[in-house]
Amino acid sequence: MRYLLERASEASTWRGIIALLMSFGVMLSPEQIESIVVIGLAGVGLLGAFFPDKKNA
Numbered sequence: 001m002r003y004l005l006e007r008a009s010e011a012s013t014w015r016g017i018i019a020l021l022m023s024f025g026v027m028l029s030p031e032q033i034e035s036i037v038v039i040g041l042a043g044v045g046l047l048g049a050f051f052p053d054k055k056n057a
Helices: 002-008 011-027 030-050
Strands: none
Touching: 002 011, 011 030
16 A cells, blocks of 8 residues: 555656546547647646656665
8 A cells, every 4th residue: 555655646657647548538539639638738747847856865
């Protein structure tokens, strides 16, 4: 459980989840796919803004 909680605090985990969710749009119309990509990119941008980068010590 601790491992999962540690991974959930990493921005790369959330980027991966967003990318996975965006991939479910491959069977939709082009307009729907465009909307999914825009929303996904906005989510990735927000993650980048709110999750700090990890610094190696």
